Amino acid sequence: MNMLCEHMLVILKGENMKKICEHCQKEFEAERKERRFCSLSCKSIFSYKNRECKKLICAQCKAEYQSSSRSKFCSEKCSDKYWGNKSYYNRIDKVRAYVRRPDVKARVNKLNKSPHRKAHRNKYLRQKRKTDPVWRLKTSIIDRLRHYKNYIFSYKTKDLESHFGYSFENLWKHLLTTIPNGYVEQDYLNGVLEMDHIIPCVYYISLEMGDAEFKKCWDMSNLRLITKDENISRNNRGSLDGSFYWKDIATYNIFNLLPESPKKIWENNCEKICKLCGIKTP
Secondary structure (H helix, E strand, O other): OHHHHHHHHHHHOOOOOEOOOOOOOEEEEEEEOHHHHHHOHHHHHHHHOOOOOEEEEEEOOOOOEEEOOOOOOOHHHHHHHHHHHHHHHOOHHHHHHHHHHHHHHHHHHHHHHOOHHHHHHHHHHHHHHHOHHHHHHHHHHHHHHHHHHOOOOOOOOHHHHHHHHOOOOHHHHHHHHOOOOOOOOHHHOOOEEEEEEEEOOOHEOOOOOHHHHHHHHOOOOHEEEEEEEHHHHHOOOOOOOOOOOHHHHHHHHHHHHOOOHHHHHHHHHHHHHHHHHOOOOO
16 A cells, blocks of 8 residues: 555656666666566567477477467468368369369360470470489489480389489489589589499490399499590490400499499409509409
8 A cells, every 4th residue: 555655646746767678778767666668669579588488399390399379380381381281181082083084184285285385394494404403413314214225125214213222312412422623513514514434334234124234334333423525535435455444443443333244354354454454453
């Protein structure tokens, strides 16, 4: 009661108390002792910064995050994805039935084959090839498989990684370790560097996708990045004697990846080839 009387007396007399704002540290005149902030904005900012946060698990990405509210998601992106997926799976049967309708399939095929759609897709893929090294690597491998005639089988691009035994992302990480001195990753996107087989593909005869000769040819140890000029100069070097790639094979120690015919020559003429090329006998 006494505090209330003192407070009323202060108001009637028009006397204000000088206090320091807990947020901005500025001096202000307060009408009552309990006042801690000079304005509502300072009060709201101080309350927000000093709120109690709890550790929560995002319902979409399962990542741990901190929040003072009862939110289920760590970001708006996760929220949109969660509710979008939930809406989709609630009507997935209707969507599948609609997509399988003959008239819808015919309309989609007609749209995909239209000149405008083809031009748009080609433009997108050309730009992606200039900016995404993994995509450029994948397309170059597919082109090379189509080019060489010593692969006597058909293949599907979706199954390539399973037959190689590694992903294109892991292959790109390996190739980054083989970049020549003075060159960077962007040089591969610009076409200055190219992927090269240390033992060329033409010496491997593969009869089945993923067989022993195919895996030897596309083993990561047999792949590297070199300049375009050097790659052109290595093509069609010659026979399997001293003009073969024995120096490169010895440098990278990939004798276990030799194809059948060079392997027999190496086993029968190991010392002779080492003398001709000036390399040590392994």
